[in-house]
Amino acid sequence: MKKLIVASNNDHKIKEIKEMLSQFPFEVLSLKEASLNIDVEETGSTFMDNADIKANEIFKIANGDMVLADDSGLSVEFLDGAPGVFSARFAGVHGDTSANNEKLLYLLDGEKEENRKAKFICAMVLIVNEDEIVKVQGEVEGIITAEFRGEKGFGYDPLFYLPEYNKTFAQMSNKEKNVISHRGRALDKLKGELEKLI
Template sequence: MKKIIIASNNNHKIKEIKEILSQFPFEVLSLEEANINIEVEETGSTFMDNAEIKASEIYKIADGNMVLADDSGLVVESLNGAPGVFSARFAGVHGDTKANNEKLLYLLEGAKQEQRKAKFICAMVLIISEDEIIKVQGEVEGIITDEFRGEDGFGYDPLFFVAKYNKTFAQMSNEEKNGISHRGSALGKLKMELQKLV
């Protein structure tokens, strides 16, 4: 069975990707499951740049297996696109979700709804071989709330409000969120490309 190595150790992300790709005849592995233990420095200026950097670095040591990498984050129009590619380390420390959210709330304090427009973006790169690379991107639009809402999700989910559902990502069920999320959208496009391969 062909293998796809996900260039991540984020358990939430891996679970989501495995579920969506479960219909395909591929064995989907995390870096840990593939016994790969390296940190790839994300030096790109866009989400797609970073996804490409991660995918190509892991592909070099993936024994010819396919490699899937993604990079995603939050873009707020009135903050000139911030947090952007720095979403995970917006407040300085990588992965400090509470500090990242608090910084975002502080920067938008007193802002009108029009200034709170935002979108989540997810860029994905699948390297099948050196000559065959698939790139897809998914987006979802929303509004940044002025307070935390909801207990589920991760990252900026408690602040990202989707008007159509009248909920933040953190108030949605997994099914609701996966149905409209940036990662769900990117994976949907990836599935269409993969169907051509099997």
């Protein structure tokens, strides 16, 4: 069976991607599951730059397997697009979700709803082989709440509110979130491209 290596060890992300790509005849593996121990430095200025850097570095050592890399994060209009590509290390320490969320709340403290507009962005790069490379991007717009809501999801999900659903991402089931999330939308586009290739 063909293999698709996802350039991540984030359990939440891997689970979402495995669910979304379950219809295809290949095995989806995290870096750890593929026994690849690599930490690619993300030096790009956009999400797509970073996804591209990760995909290419991992493809070099992937023994011909397909590689999927994504870079995603939160962009808040009022904060000039921050946290942006620094979403995972917004407060200084990579992956400190609690500190990242607290910093975001602090920076938006007292701001009206129109200054709390935000969007989640997910850029994905799939390298099937050296000649077939797919790039897609998904976005979803919402509002940053003034307090945490919901227990599900990860990252900024408890603060990212979607008015049309009257829920934050952290209040949605995986199934609900996968349909409308930035990663879900990017994966939808990716699935469309994969159907042409596989």
